[in-house]
Amino acid sequence: MIRKSVQNLKPYTPGEQPKISNIVKLNTNENAYPPSPKVAAALRDFAANALNLYPDPLCVRIREHLAKLHGCEADDIFVGNGSDEVLRLATGAWVEDDGAIGFFNPSYSLYPVLAEIREVPGIALPLPDAPDLPDCLAKAALPKAPDLFFVANPNAPTSTQFPKAAMRKFCERFPGVVVIDEAYAAFADEDCLGLALSLPNAVVCRTMSKAWSLAGIRLGYAIGPRNLIDALYKIKDSYNVNALTQVAALAALSDPDWMLRNRDRIVATRARLARELRAMGWTVADSATNFLWCQPPAPATAEGVMAILRGRGIVVRHFPGPVTGGHVRITIGTDEQTDFLLEVLRKGN
Numbered sequence: 255m256i257r258k259s260v261q262n263l264k265p266y267t268p269g270e271q272p273k274i275s276n277i278v279k280l281n282t283n284e285n286a287y288p289p290s291p292k293v294a295a296a297l298r299d300f301a302a303n304a305l306n307l308y309p310d311p312l313c314v315r316i317r318e319h320l321a322k323l324h325g326c327e328a329d330d331i332f333v334g335n336g337s338d339e340v341l342r343l344a345t346g347a348w349v350e351d352d353g354a355i356g357f358f359n360p361s362y363s364l365y366p367v368l369a370e371i372r373e374v375p376g377i378a379l380p381l382p383d384a385p386d387l388p389d390c391l392a393k394a395a396l397p398k399a400p401d402l403f404f405v406a407n408p409n410a411p412t413s414t415q416f417p418k419a420a421m422r423k424f425c426e427r428f429p430g431v432v433v434i435d436e437a438y439a440a441f442a443d444e445d446c447l448g449l450a451l452s453l454p455n456a457v458v459c460r461t462m463s464k465a466w467s468l469a470g471i472r473l474g475y476a477i478g479p480r481n482l483i484d485a486l487y488k489i490k491d492s493y494n495v496n497a498l499t500q501v502a503a504l505a506a507l508s509d510p511d512w513m514l515r516n517r518d519r520i521v522a523t524r525a526r527l528a529r530e531l532r533a534m535g536w537t538v539a540d541s542a543t544n545f546l547w548c549q550p551p552a553p554a555t556a557e558g559v560m561a562i563l564r565g566r567g568i569v570v571r572h573f574p575g576p577v578t579g580g581h582v583r584i585t586i587g588t589d590e591q592t593d594f595l596l597e598v599l600r601k602g603n
């Protein structure tokens with residue numbers, strides 16, 4: 255009774271959400287700080303009696319707000335139930351049944367799962383160095399280009415970013431749609447929004463889960479060429495963004511200074527943690543995100559470090575496998591959490 259492709263599907267594994275309290279949770283790249291107090295106020299003021307009504311199916315007010323923020327039109331924007339929904343809809347709207355979906359390895363581990371769900375080949379190319387990005391597809395000499403290519407930029411889990419100029423060349427040379435997944439762009443020095451607003455085949459995907467501290471409400475959005483955005487609207491659920499999410503998102507968007515202050519704190523803590531880890535002999539990638547991708551000095555191993563941290567109530571993320579298994583991914587926490595993390599790592603138990 256269950257489709258073969260679903261029987262064989264290895265679903266996406268989300269990072270653990272431990273139920274124990276007092277855990278230092280540095281494993282799923284959530285924001286270390288709470289959202290603007292305006293969110294709590296808006297939810298308090300929300301008239302629960304109005305929940306008998308459906309929410310705005312088109313998220314008009316949110317799109318108007320986002321349009322002002324990003325200097326585009328509301329019609330250039332699609333809003334979804336987290337950027338995960340937007341990514342999934344992209345595979346439904348812009349990929350033919352006999353097409354394929356491309357992505358890099360390592361990158362966001364949802365992309366291969368989305369290709370499997372869509373029942374098209376997932377083409378994983380090794381994550382290139384920035385200078386090799388524009389020509390990496392030509393070098394791969396695929397029999398046929400994928401219809402859609404997901405580029406997380408900055409990338410997860412490696413925390414690194416391709417410069418906009420290299421991304422532009424990649425998009426210009428790619429015949430299909432490039433989704434530039436900018437979940438972490440707020441923590442970086444540049445972004446590719448300008449490409450999505452000028453090229454016919456580039457779409458940027460953003461989320462309120464990271465910089466805006468709203469992972470719990472599930473709101474993501476895409477900005478790009480109108481014909482591509484319109485196609486997403488055609489296939490979405492009727493009411494894909496619930497009423498409480500819309501209220502909370504609008505309240506957060508009305509307080510961008512709060513987001514920017516927390517962003518700046520996280521970027522400062524990121525620099526401190528990277529400095530301290532490097533001083534202890536760790537290899538740490540230059541991060542454009544709210545996490546670090548790092549490798550402990552031998553003879554320490556990623557698994558060993560994970561075990562030591564877990565013993566002291568600190569959870570970080572490990573992706574087993576030949577490409578990623580030597581690293582740990584550490585979400586940037588508060589300064590207090592970072593002090594504790596460093597203390598445990600220095601002591602080694």
Ligand code: PMP
Binds near residue numbers: 437
């Ligand atoms: N893209 C990337 C690269 C991510 O790391 C994540 C977070 N897991 C997402 C998208 C999903 O974000 P959202 O919470 O908006 O679904």
